[in-house]
Amino acid sequence: MLRGPWIRQTWLAAIAGAIVGAAAVATSAPEIAPFAGREALPIVDVHGHLDAAMSADRLIELMDESGVRQMVLMPRTYTGRHADGLGSDEQAARYARAHPGRFLPFVAGQRDVLDDRDRWVHPDRVADGLLREMDAELRTHEFYGIGELIIRHYGAEGERHLRERDIPIDAPLMRRLADLAARHGVPLLIHAEGEPAVVAEMRTLLQQQPGTRVIWAHNCGRSSAAIIRDMLTAYPNLWCDLGGMLNAPFAPYGRYWPRQTPWMFLIEDGTGQLLPEMQALYEAFPTRFFLGTDPAFTPALATYDHRIARFRQLLSDLTPETARRLAHENADEMFSRRGN
Numbered sequence: 001m002l003r004g005p006w007i008r009q010t011w012l013a014a015i016a017g018a019i020v021g022a023a024a025v026a027t028s029a030p031e032i033a034p035f036a037g038r039e040a041l042p043i044v045d046v047h048g049h050l051d052a053a054m055s056a057d058r059l060i061e062l063m064d065e066s067g068v069r070q071m072v073l074m075p076r077t078y079t080g081r082h083a084d085g086l087g088s089d090e091q092a093a094r095y096a097r098a099h100p101g102r103f104l105p106f107v108a109g110q111r112d113v114l115d116d117r118d119r120w121v122h123p124d125r126v127a128d129g130l131l132r133e134m135d136a137e138l139r140t141h142e143f144y145g146i147g148e149l150i151i152r153h154y155g156a157e158g159e160r161h162l163r164e165r166d167i168p169i170d171a172p173l174m175r176r177l178a179d180l181a182a183r184h185g186v187p188l189l190i191h192a193e194g195e196p197a198v199v200a201e202m203r204t205l206l207q208q209q210p211g212t213r214v215i216w217a218h219n220c221g222r223s224s225a226a227i228i229r230d231m232l233t234a235y236p237n238l239w240c241d242l243g244g245m246l247n248a249p250f251a252p253y254g255r256y257w258p259r260q261t262p263w264m265f266l267i268e269d270g271t272g273q274l275l276p277e278m279q280a281l282y283e284a285f286p287t288r289f290f291l292g293t294d295p296a297f298t299p300a301l302a303t304y305d306h307r308i309a310r311f312r313q314l315l316s317d318l319t320p321e322t323a324r325r326l327a328h329e330n331a332d333e334m335f336s337r338r339g340n
Ligand SMILES: [Zn+2]
Pocket: 148, 191, 217, 218, 243
């Protein structure tokens, strides 16, 4: 099987004998390899969200158009912050019942009561109640994970609904959530920008909770390939999703958005080609990554097909085996292993 990027080889073939400058090649968007195309490769979108305004029919239509077999639904249940908020766990479960095999509902991590830093450090009766409620939901076997837990999040200037958050990972409430997830055999999906202190606390969590599977969103907090490599080697209970990690105007997490930090790393070059160190990382750990579009707000669905097409371009830079792993096989394994 081809080890090198399929697309570079086909480009070379395509330009052989033609007068095409190197600059023109470098700025052209790469094509999608046959093995990564819509007909050949079904995708499980592991980083989907659910707002009240997202209808099941619209989601199914977008998935069918772009060759997405299944989508994780992480409800956003915030009140009073954005007109499109107020999704619910019940809504996610209802969508899954109405369309068997198409949706993977998560118990929401994005909720007002988890926005309070003190509650994570000193869990109160509200936290006790939430844990009981989540436990009851997970007992129904209708939910496949808990998330997205917004732990270290950069706020966007001037956008009230995109607030800055700085919650410790190494905190009592996180440990209780990790216990709950382990008991029900579901993963925790965590958003935490990979600042040095965050990486250190993530290590503690993964080490102290070896029975809890953690999906660290956005290529493990937009960490460097070296840090991710080190973490995946040390902790078999860690996975990374590539939620929205596209260096394109339609998917901000793959850029330096909303601000650049020294510990923030991209995965692609802005034309749909993986950066060499990330390509090597995915080939080295093919079973530890998922794809995800991260349409956090309803308007983002307008670019859903662009996001999936861009992921298919990135998958074209991998071997067909690794592309299949990231596209759906890893998700199939993760979500078929519900232990209860
Ligand atoms: Zn996120």
